[in-house]
Amino acid sequence: MNDNEQAGGPSGTAYPTNGLDDTVHQRHRLGILTIAAETERVEVAYLREALELTAGNLSRHLAVLEEAELIQVEKGYHGRRPKTWIRITPRGQSALTAEIDALRELVQRHQQQSRATGPAD
Template sequence: MTAENGTPDPHEPPVHPVTGLDEVVHQRVRLGILAIAHEARRVEFGYLRTQLDLTAGNLSKHLSVLETAGLVEIEKGYAGRRGRTWITLTAAGAAALAEEIERLKLLITRLETTDTPEDR
């Protein structure tokens, strides 16, 4: 917690930035899915599979976790005669990705300003 003036409350232990990392978002593959989906309006399943070097089954499981959490929408359809699956980042997904990135930035800043054992 912070005092009214925005400074940390000296009576409360500091919270480490890793405590705010989201287990659903932070997993390497799911973070990759969200990042790629953020870069595009809509991304095709095969593109994600190739970019993240995954099997179709593995990617499907991760997409299911993200869809259940409301972070992506999955749309199935056809391009010509071929079945296609498209993934779109939801507003909640964009917010969760932004929060994860902020937490990682806090962690990086903290580590960059910490002495290494060699400096002590």
């Protein structure tokens, strides 16, 4: 039995964390993409509140996601008030789906291993 088999994985199979994308996986960016995927567009002020971020911190995360073409930033007005919205792009939706799939696989692997070894004492 090799080390991979002892760890509960078949030989030659990539470990689920290899499928995680550092750009998407960062918790605030994952939150931004997840919220954006739930609606057509989301106002930046809502993201700031929901994710409990400062304006500067949120701006930096949005810049990273926009540079990776995972979101589009849209500026406009609601009445006389300037507003900024973001939309998840098709590329962003694919990246989010891949991230969730990798996390799901990791959780399933952990649960299977936990069942096989029984409760820890």
